[in-house]
Ligand code: SF4
């Protein structure tokens with residue numbers, strides 16, 4: 072910043088009438104000009120437009136101000152655009168304050184005078200806070216140009232191949248004995264993933280075997296199977312990861328970026344006793360796949376045979392939403408997305424192989440959300456497959472005979488009948504290692520325990536360099552898991568190509584004289600962002616701290632202050648909210 076710059080510029084945006092329709096912007100601007108240290112008060116119809124940004128730069132180009140108040144919309148919407156424009160004319164972004172005149176004023180008032188008065192309050196508070204701010208610099212961290220991909224399913228394979236296609240090294244760590252993931256256990260994929268060869272089956276073999284071969288053929292992917300991440304240290308751009316590769320063997324990797332693509336596991340239907348999974352002729356959708364794969368390998372194509380007697384069943388009942396979309400204990404509240412289409416695909420295949428076999432699908436809603444799926448479902452209804460809307464109440468076996476009791480909501484009755492095979496459409500759950508990996512990499516999990524993605528609209532930056540792909544984020548079909556793998560790889564590549572990352576300096580500052588070394592801050596921090604030595608005062612690890620403020624609020628000695636949100640910088644908002652100091656306000660309250 073140039074020497075001699077001091078003062079505040081306030082920019083007002085009409086937002087094409089969104090603000091000025093309710094707030095008298097010229098009146099607020101006139102008021103702002105009377106506030107101490109305000110040397111510029113400017114308005115524009117549409118500040119975030121090309122013309123608005125150009126005007127902003129033009130006004131500030133020669134101005135002797137070092138601080139800016141943007142009296143416009145929420146910084147969540149256009150904050151980044153304004154900050155980069157301001158930075159280009161030498162304004163430190165941590166000397167900028169926003170007065171949200173749109174969401175927090177114009178949009179929530181119905182009276183123009185009240186809205187205008189409130190806008191004056193917001194602008195006054197912002198100007199005084201701007202005067203309290205201190206310039207800060209982003210923290211620059213280097214990125215090691217290699218990526219660790221955890222999980223060798225379709226998403227992980229796609230991610231690894233994309234990473235190496237840009238010339239970076241990748242390590243692919245797979246817990247199972249071979250890569251390929253759950254797709255290897257599928258005999259067919261429905262309905263849109265096709266290898267293009269006009270054969271009857273969309274065999275995953277045709278689709279994914281070449282990918283597996285590509286992985287092994289790529290010189291710069293090291294594949295570690297029967298391997299597991301056991302320890303992680305470090306920060307974005309520089310992780311030291313210990314991988315157990317055998318009973319006694321461990322390998323230490325130094326990685327710049329990480330992609331977690333650990334997939335999901337299938338729901339254990341034994342947790343819902345009424346569906347009778349203990350009986351031999353009650354199987355899961357996964358077990359049908361294994362049966363087909365086995366019979367194919369034996370020659371003569373896929374065969375559906377009852378496990379109890381090896382006979383082709385005359386009637387098959389599919390039960391949908393097993394373990395999904397239910398608030399019952401042991402089940403999950405979310406839809407597993409893939410199982411409807413999966414069951415429909417199986418039902419069609421059975422009808423095609425055995426036209427005399429009766430096929431029923433018991434469902435509450437059919438979910439066919441992806442392109443082409445609705446048509447596939449509609450077509451199925453005309454093939455003689457019976458869709459029964461309603462809950463299945465029980466599956467029982469008596470005297471070697473299977474019975475199914477169910478509701479038919481359309482006919483408003485319940486039925487109990489014999490059947491020969493029951494197929495449970497089991498849902499998906501977070502894979503077994505999810506909790507451990509989330510702790511090691513300090514990645515949040517959502518309410519259903521899947522990994523949670525950083526939402527760029529909520530969190531301005533990712534401070535981990537760890538990207539999640541595929542079913543590790545929640546149930547999804549193959550096509551979307553592959554797309555996820557590609558997207559995660561793109562994020563990792565962007566970081567590695569840049570070679571460094573700049574992280575927020577909005578972190579706590581320690582007053583060493585006040586720190587009593589109690590360790591409260593360290594024990595509360597979930598990200599390893601602060602350390603307290605035996606003898607030394609607390610120390611903030613800038614690369615790990617996420618600026619959540621928990622330690623600041625909890626420090627018993629008041630030894631921590633959050634940069635950009637220090638007590639003084641927040642107190643000034645209260646002091647100026649009503650134009651009277653806090654002490655007086657407290658006195659008045661008694
Ligand atoms: S996809 Fe279908 S079967 Fe699976 S949970 Fe959702 S609604 Fe139920």
Ligand code: SF4
Pocket residue numbers: 581585586587588589590591592593603608609625626627628629630631
């Ligand atoms: S909580 Fe406060 S006083 Fe205690 S160690 Fe941390 S910074 Fe020091």
Ligand code: SF4
Pocket residue numbers: 578579595596597598599600601611615616617618619620621622623
């Ligand atoms: S601000 Fe949050 S993330 Fe940073 S050290 Fe304190 S508790 Fe940890």
